[in-house]
Amino acid sequence: MIALDKQVQVVDHPLVQHLLTKIRDYQTAPHKFRRYAISLSEHLVYEACRAMKTREVGVETPVGPAKGVSMTDYVILAPVLRAGLVMAEAAQHLLPAARIYHVGLKRDEETLEAKSYYAKLPDSLPNDCRVFVLDPMLATGGSAVAAIDLFKKMKVENIHLVSFVAAPEGIKKVHSVYNDVHITCASVDEKLNEKGYIVPGLGDAGDRIFGT
Numbered sequence: 001m002i003a004l005d006k007q008v009q010v011v012d013h014p015l016v017q018h019l020l021t022k023i024r025d026y027q028t029a030p031h032k033f034r035r036y037a038i039s040l041s042e043h044l045v046y047e048a049c050r051a052m053k054t055r056e057v058g059v060e061t062p063v064g065p066a067k068g069v070s071m072t073d074y075v076i077l078a079p080v081l082r083a084g085l086v087m088a089e090a091a092q093h094l095l096p097a098a099r100i101y102h103v104g105l106k107r108d109e110e111t112l113e114a115k116s117y118y119a120k121l122p123d124s125l126p127n128d129c130r131v132f133v134l135d136p137m138l139a140t141g142g143s144a145v146a147a148i149d150l151f152k153k154m155k156v157e158n159i160h161l162v163s164f165v166a167a168p169e170g171i172k173k174v175h176s177v178y179n180d181v182h183i184t185c186a187s188v189d190e191k192l193n194e195k196g197y198i199v200p201g202l203g204d205a206g207d208r209i210f211g212t
């Protein structure tokens with residue numbers, strides 16, 4: 001794992017980089033893209049979980065007592081629609097007890113501003129809960145900041161953003177607003193192009209996942 005700084009982790013595991021290469025390939029069809037994206041998400045969420053708290057517990061094996069741990073965090077998965085849905089499916093395999101709050105955001109293709117169209121959150125959340133915002137693409141950072149805003153307004157302190165690919169512009173934007181947000185990704189790419197796409201990126205994640 002490469003830690004670009006304390007808050008940004010790039011997972012350089014060969015399996016992660018292999019899966020990333022598969023989904024970057026423009027020839028990868030949607031049904032394969034989804035399969036690779038689910039595996040990639042599992043690996044990235046797994047890494048993002050390193051910060052989770054545990055408490056010591058005792059356990060009886062068939063042979064005798066052993067020391068173990070139990071995860072204590074109240075975990076929330078916040079997939080950003082649409083593309084984040086594939087990541088939520090994967091994250092649920094690892095964290096089956098997590099609550100899932102969907103966040104609907106759509107980037108305006110002209111202004112690149114993220115517009116909210118759905119957010120169904122509870123009236124309150126435990127302050128010490130841990131939120132994983134799941135969005136494959138961190139481009140301008142507008143969508144990520146809008147999603148994080150929802151939880152910051154509810155006084156959540158531990159927020160992780162998990163993305164496949166991040167642009168330097170997006171990381172800068174997120175950390176200019178919330179410098180305590182942890183970012184886990186498989187790559188920090190070169191830049192954004194004039195249309196706000198990550199270069200080289202992987203194209204439009206939502207379109208590639210859903211074949212639209």
Ligand code: PRP
Nearest residue numbers: 081082083106107139140141142143206
């Ligand atoms: C894409 C992507 C992110 C967002 C990133 O979603 O999945 O949510 O763009 O861009 P930003 O960092 O510049 O905000 P999009 O708005 O295209 O919606 P979709 O997933 O429904 O296609």
Ligand code: URA
Nearest residue numbers: 139197198203204205
């Ligand atoms: N959203 C995407 O899906 N891809 C990009 O490169 C940028 C934003």
